[in-house]
Amino acid sequence: MRNYEWEAIVSCNTAFDGQFFYGVKTTNIFCRPSCRSRTPLRQNVQVNGSAEFFIHQGYRPCKRCQPDAEVLPDPKQHLIRNAKRLIEERYQEELTLQTLADSLYISPYYFHKTFKELAGKSPAQYVAEIRIAAAQALMNEGTYSIAEISSLTGFKKPSHFSRVFKRLTGESPSNFRQKVLK
Numbered sequence: 275m276r277n278y279e280w281e282a283i284v285s286c287n288t289a290f291d292g293q294f295f296y297g298v299k300t301t302n303i304f305c306r307p308s309c310r311s312r313t314p315l316r317q318n319v320q321v322n323g324s325a326e327f328f329i330h331q332g333y334r335p336c337k338r339c340q341p342d343a344e345v346l347p348d349p350k351q352h353l354i355r356n357a358k359r360l361i362e363e364r365y366q367e368e369l370t371l372q373t374l375a376d377s378l379y380i381s382p383y384y385f386h387k388t389f390k391e392l393a394g395k396s397p398a399q400y401v402a403e404i405r406i407a408a409a410q411a412l413m414n415e416g417t418y419s420i421a422e423i424s425s426l427t428g429f430k431k432p433s434h435f436s437r438v439f440k441r442l443t444g445e446s447p448s449n450f451r452q453k454v455l456k
């Protein structure tokens with residue numbers, strides 16, 4: 275924690291609301307900087323820019339300053355944001371509906387239904403899009419073979435990679451590669 279953050283907490287400075295939140299380890303509650311609750315001991319305070327961070331760490335939002343009120347307007351939107359982030363971070367691994375749903379602590383059925391409803395596509399389609407975008411970026415670098423790119427972007431077999439690539443871009447990986455390398 276930086277000094278100005280601590281000063282904002284001590285002085286209940288509203289100017290810093292939304293910029294960061296603070297959690298108190300001894301009470302497991304997190305607050306906005308402006309909260310008028312009793313000033314905690316500095317050594318027990320943890321600061322983070324995101325309210326979600328504290329929720330994931332198991333902190334409860336303070337009833338007085340309600341630090342979760344604006345950041346989590348809709349739990350479904352929140353779920354989709356987390357799901358997309360998860361896919362963007364882990365597209366190189368084997369991702370199934372089951373592994374994604376497990377990571378989000380929800381049922382595969384609910385995950386698939388909610389994702390499709392809010393994102394307008396299935397989770398599998400989103401995984402494919404992220405992988406193919408990553409593959410195109412690697413092809414632009416020009417240093418990897420198609421088989422290498424296939425495995426670097428989470429495909430088990432180059433033939434599967436080629437099929438998905440063609441479905442999403444309208445051309446085969448080798449055609450695309452020839453174009454970008456010219």
Ligand SMILES: [Zn+2]
Nearest residue numbers: 305309336339
């Ligand atoms: Zn508070």
